[in-house]
Amino acid sequence: MINPVWLKTFVTLVDVGHFTRAADSLHMTQSGVSQQVKKLEEHLSVELLMREGKRFSLTDRGQTLYQEAKRLLESLNNLERKVMADPAYEGVVSIMSPGSVGLNLYPQLLDLQRSHKELILEYRFASNEDVEAAVLEDRIDFGLMTYPAKSLDVVSNQLAEEALLLVTPAEFSEVTWQNLLSLGLVDHPDGKHHTSLLLSANFEDFQHVGQIPKKAFSNQISLILEPVSRGIGFTVLPNYAVKAFAKQDLIRVHSMSNRVTEPLYLVQRKGRLQPNRVKHLMSEVYRSVGCKKEVS
Template sequence: MDRIDAMRAFVTVVNEGTFTRAADRLEMSPQLVSKYVSQLEQHLGVRLLNRTTRKLHLTEAGRRYHQRAEQVLNDIDDLENQLGDLQSEARGLLRISAPVSFAIRHMAPLLTGFQKSHPAVDIDLQLNDRKVDIVEEGFDIALRIGHLKSSSLIAKRIAPVRLVTCASPAYLAEHGTPQRPEDLRDHRYLRYSYMDQDATGEVHRWLQGAETHSAGDMISNNGDVLVEAAIAGAGIAVQPTFIAGSAIREGKLRVILADHEPEPMALYAVYAHRQLLASKVRSFIDFLDGYFGDPPYWDRFG
């Protein structure tokens, strides 16, 4: 016995006054409606209705059960309608995890534009450069930058992420401009601690080898700090253009070793499921698609 169906059959019988009218309302046979009510009574161990040839009479137990059961069914209907709204209209709290520097520089206009298009969606943005577990930590979506390895998660590529080797004009004037990766042995390196060593190419591998270059390196888990240090003349950095692009455009940094540019990475939107995707998540992914341009606006520095 389906208890909800049996409960609905009983409530409809009481409200309609007869099994026949209840059957018409529920679009089932009177025999099935009667069977549901009998099964419900057997399950509860009490008689809910006294049946005569002319009329139905509620027992005391039936009156009490009818009142509460009607409220339960209304609550279920309300809940299902609300969940239906979540699928048909973007609403509710959207929890997003994003890299620190990327989010600070590029996500405020994106989120503002998204909420203008979807005003019923609330945003909870958490910034972290570590790889979060979106299921365990309760995120709807994570933005990740890198070369994604296979996993059970769904990943949509949003934009390319170009890596450049750069330094300030003052630093290059003082220490010289490297023409080949092996020239980096005599330079200071501003190293990002989360950099993927296997994927960034020849320049990064030269800079990674401590024995190949001079003392005075700097390491940080934040790219903005390293870019600002490079602008100040502290050394050479390999950084994504979404961080370094504005400084390059303004002449504060110069791209070097352009012919040995590290392998590009990408910005991905990562989420847990493809099926029955909540409208708020689906709408955000659709909004992200093409938002940054091709090439992305941070790469338009010539």
């Protein structure tokens, strides 16, 4: 393999056209330049220069080597710059989160992407379990979860707390245990968990979700409130999911005596070295949800 240092010396010599100036440019002695060019000729078993004192002219083989070596050295310089470069808003950032916070966060991150054309955002909605698995398997840069990761290889930092809200059709002005039983539950992937948390804190008669008839189910976060808006049942959802629903006039959010919140954590693989673009997106998430403050 050709020594790249010899190639650089040879290309510099040809560029400046003089041994003394080449030596000055490379911070070498003139004899050092001559020795490296000679070693290059011996390695290739060809004559590259026709020497004329401190000046020279290229042979045909020398001209060929110069052209190819110059392209190669430029390519190596570009490679070095690309590897060393760590721009703040260029490249792909992959994120996963539960649906509710995603409904609030994703549009804000899209505004950031629109301002930085080289930034590519990959955002997926997923369950807590899927988020943790993706972090562990290095399929995403970071994620959001509503409880701390179970694996010791995942770091969890609490960002905020999001209120759980009881939502009924708009005509329900007052909530009692009996009219909740009559209305029935619109379930969703986290429905049993959310309902248990909120109702157990506010209704003495509540023992388990199985007491309440199930009237509907949806796994699409943006559609869970659709059957509620049509009078089919009630549900319990995090604040962001409720605020994102377009038909606010067809639903009613009820204030509970005992407020219940759900924490939000930013999770990433332990020991992962994050590039600047990921660090900046994390900072945007912190700013958007507010670090360890309740989300209102």
